Amino acid sequence: MKIETDPKADLSAQIAKSIRDAIVNGDMIVDERLPSEAELSDQFDVSRSTVREALKRLAAQSLIRTQRGASGGAFVRRLSYEEAYGQHITTSTLLLSMNAVSFETACEARYALERACAPMACDRRTPDQLATMRAEIHRQSQPGLSDESFCASDVALHRALVDAAHNPVLSYQLAGAVEAMQPLMNMITFTARSREEIVGIHSRLTDAIEAQDAAKADHALHALEAYTLTLGRDVMAARAQKSGS
């Protein structure tokens, strides 16, 4: 295990990097045990505290898990889809909120990705996923629903669409794009009229998926993108006017 001497980096960062490289390169396999903290501090010739800080960095990236007691230690962790989802969503959300991504850009990306998996969803959708989509549509029709709940239901529906493609890699990649949009979407106040419109398009979309009509699904997603964009622009315009007055 080599240690690249980048003189400006912290020791714990250097050690974390060398261990991370070993894991990513496949030098260590899943569930393999790392040397104990004492052994690592000997190998790298640093104190145990420094080794611990390095290990905490790796734990934060879900690369290792630790276990106390005899025959405990740090083990290479199998990265599950669920954890990867979580990290991806957190990162995507922060990226959008910290970098002032325009509503248009995020919207365009989201619907482009969804259109990419619509044909596969048409092929492979299960009754289960159709039922989920119908249930969310029903929820969205409830009059007392808050804007936040409406958005959450929207995300759930689109998530079902993505999962219907039955491609875990695709689901993983798209989860970030769709869920990271939610804070942006939450800024929109949905009138009764706009909800009705959206529910209508959602129904057409679900019908298309059920009928396995990819062209129709694509059309519905285009309509949804256009309408969402209109709503978003209205909100932005209203906000700009307000702050300008």
Add this chain to the structure above:
Amino acid sequence: MKIETDPKADLSAQIAKSIRDAIVNGDMIVDERLPSEAELSDQFDVSRSTVREALKRLAAQSLIRTQRGASGGAFVRRLSYEEAYGQHITTSTLLLSMNAVSFETACEARYALERACAPMACDRRTPDQLATMRAEIHRQSQPGLSDESFCASDVALHRALVDAAHNPVLSYQLAGAVEAMQPLMNMITFTARSREEIVGIHSRLTDAIEAQDAAKADHALHALEAYTLTLGRDVMAARAQKSGS
């Protein structure tokens, strides 16, 4: 700043979580300074070592940066696209390598995503990006090129295609899918014949992007997916036969 008492988690993990929540929820803005390690250890009533381990976890996720000296400390970090790319690619690569994702699944996801951005690339491609694609095609035609270099060039070409869509959110999401495929692709030995075939499709694809012909680009990507899949299946079959004999 609240601390949820999850009794089974480490103290440093709990503290990291509470600070992370504060950042993600927007309670702390970019470049805002966190309390010093001494103050945090007072607030959370733990030792400084424990606070430091928590801060290292956050640093590993690029949520904070630290600075030494007077008026130094830990500051909320603006997550840049570049860092997010890096994290995303690392995570995606690990996810694929650790979970035995089939070549078919990864391939399908990759080309579905690329087809999603092809229409936008047709609209917005710049001469620069076309030149990059042409240059990579030229590289791929060199006879002495190693399989690894051929794959790297392949990734570079597709990366140019994605960037041509001029949507940073899309680029970010797709970078993981495309680059994480490279280790899988590297397993394939490309014969002179198959390279010729791939270069031909790449040329058709680039022509379509230049001519802004979305349908033709879509067709080329479908052809590329089908051919890549064939190559991958051959490799897997050969490998299976070898291990079986």
Add this chain to the structure above:
DNA sequence: TGCAAGGTAATTGTCCGACAATTAAAACAA
């Protein structure tokens, strides 16, 4: 006054030693 040199204090980085908590395995007793 203005400026430069040097000192000071605050803060993170690293090290050390100690003890608590946990857990698997070994040793032991019935």
Add this chain to the structure above:
DNA sequence: TTGTTTTAATTGTCGGACAATTACCTTGCA
């Protein structure tokens, strides 16, 4: 054999110490 106790290894937490770095203040000088 089976159940219990002891033991050893390992991570988790604490406290203190010092080094390294850096912004800020003080002091002396022109």
